[in-house]
Amino acid sequence: MSQKSLVGVFSGLRSPAAKARPCGRGIGFCVVVLLRWRYRDGSGPGWRGIVRLMSERDDIYSGNPGEVGDFRFDERVVKVFPDMISRSVPGYGLMVPLIGLLARRFVQPGSNVYDLGCSLGAATLAMRRAIAYDDVQIVAVDVSQAMVKRCCEIVAEDNSRVPVSVSLGDVRDADIDNASVIVLNFTLQFLAPAERQALISRLYQGLNAGGALILSEKLHFEDAAEQQLQTDWHHDFKRSQGYSDLEIARKRTALENVMVTDSQAEHRQRLAKAGFEQVYCWFRCFSFASLIAIK
Ligand code: GEK
Numbered sequence: 001m002s003q004k005s006l007v008g009v010f011s012g013l014r015s016p017a018a019k020a021r022p023c024g025r026g027i028g029f030c031v032v033v034l035l036r037w038r039y040r041d042g043s044g045p046g047w048r049g050i051v052r053l054m055s056e057r058d059d060i061y062s063g064n065p066g067e068v069g070d071f072r073f074d075e076r077v078v079k080v081f082p083d084m085i086s087r088s089v090p091g092y093g094l095m096v097p098l099i100g101l102l103a104r105r106f107v108q109p110g111s112n113v114y115d116l117g118c119s120l121g122a123a124t125l126a127m128r129r130a131i132a133y134d135d136v137q138i139v140a141v142d143v144s145q146a147m148v149k150r151c152c153e154i155v156a157e158d159n160s161r162v163p164v165s166v167s168l169g170d171v172r173d174a175d176i177d178n179a180s181v182i183v184l185n186f187t188l189q190f191l192a193p194a195e196r197q198a199l200i201s202r203l204y205q206g207l208n209a210g211g212a213l214i215l216s217e218k219l220h221f222e223d224a225a226e227q228q229l230q231t232d233w234h235h236d237f238k239r240s241q242g243y244s245d246l247e248i249a250r251k252r253t254a255l256e257n258v259m260v261t262d263s264q265a266e267h268r269q270r271l272a273k274a275g276f277e278q279v280y281c282w283f284r285c286f287s288f289a290s291l292i293a294i295k
Pocket of ligand 1: 073085116117118119120121122123141142143144147169170171172184185186187190191
C-alpha cells in the first residue's frame with residue numbers, strides 16, 4: 001500500500017503522582033505514550049494508536065551496595081521494564097512508534113512480520129497498529145519466560161485487527177519464513193558475538209525481496225575520545241532521568257558480561273556479508289542507533 005501524507009502527534013505523559021515525585025523510589029506509576037496517526041487518505045489506526053505501558057519505577061540498583069550479579073530479564077525486571085528502558089535508552093520513546101511507521105511502508109500483504117526479542121511487545125504493538133493489511137501475521141519471540149507471560153497479557157488487552165502470536169523461544173532457533181519486516185530492537189547485543197553473523201544471515205534468507213530488517217543497538221566507538229564522550233553523554237542522560245551515580249555504576253557492572261556492543265562498522269560489515277546491499281541509519285541518539293537493511 002502506498003503511504004500518503006501523514007501527520008503524527010506524539011507526546012509522553014506521566015501520571016500526576018509520578019510528576020509530583022519524579023525521583024521517588026518504588027512508586028507505581030503509568031508511563032503513557034500517546035501516539036495519534038492521521039493519514040490523509042483516511043486509513044490508519046487513528047486513536048487506536050495509543051500505546052499505554054504500565055510500569056513500576058525502576059529502583060532495582062538503588063538498594064544496598066553489595067555484589068552485583070549478571071543482569072537477567074526476570075520477573076523483577078519485567079515489573080519495571082517500560083520505566084527502565086525509557087529512562088536508560090535515550091530516544092526509545094520516539095523510536096518505537098517510528099518502527100510502526102517503517103513497518104507500514106515495508107509490510108507486504110500475506111507476509112509475516114517478526115519482533116525478535118520482543119520483551120513486552122512495544123514494537124509489536126506499534127507495528128500492529130500501523131499495519132494496514134488484515135492478512136499479515138506478527139510473530140513476537142522472546143527467550144525470557146517472565147517477559148513472554150506479561151507480553152501475552154499486554155497483547156490480549158489490545159484489540160487491533162492484525163493477529164499476533166507471542167512465543168517463548170530463542171531467536172537463534174526461530175523459523176523465519178515469508179518475512180516482509182523483521183525487528184531486532186536492542187536484542188542482537190545480548191547474543192554472543194560469535195553467533196551474530198549466523199542469525200543475521202538466516203534473517204536475510206527468510207526475508208522476501210523488498211522486505212526490511214530493522215536493527216537497533218547500542219554502539220561502541222573505535223576512537224577512545226569519542227567512546228568517552230558518548231559514555232559521559234549517556235550517563236548524563238541517565239542522571240537527568242533520576243538515576244543516581246551508584247545505580248548507573250551497578251547497572252553497568254550487571255550488564256558487563258551480558259551485553260556486548262559492536263561498532264556501526266561491524267554491524268554494516270555483518271549485514272553486507274549476509275547479502276544486504278542497502279543499509280541506512282534511520283535513527284541515532286548518542287550511542288543508540290537503528291539501521292534499516294533492505295533486501
Ligand atoms: C523493545 N525489543 O521493547 N532469544 C530471544 N530473546 C532474547 C535473546 C535470545 N537469544 N536474548 C535476549 N533476548 C524490546 C527490547 S530488550 C533490550 C528488547 C534491553 C531478549 C531478552 O529476554 C529481552 O527481553 C530482550 O531480548 C532485550 O522494543 O533491555 O536493552
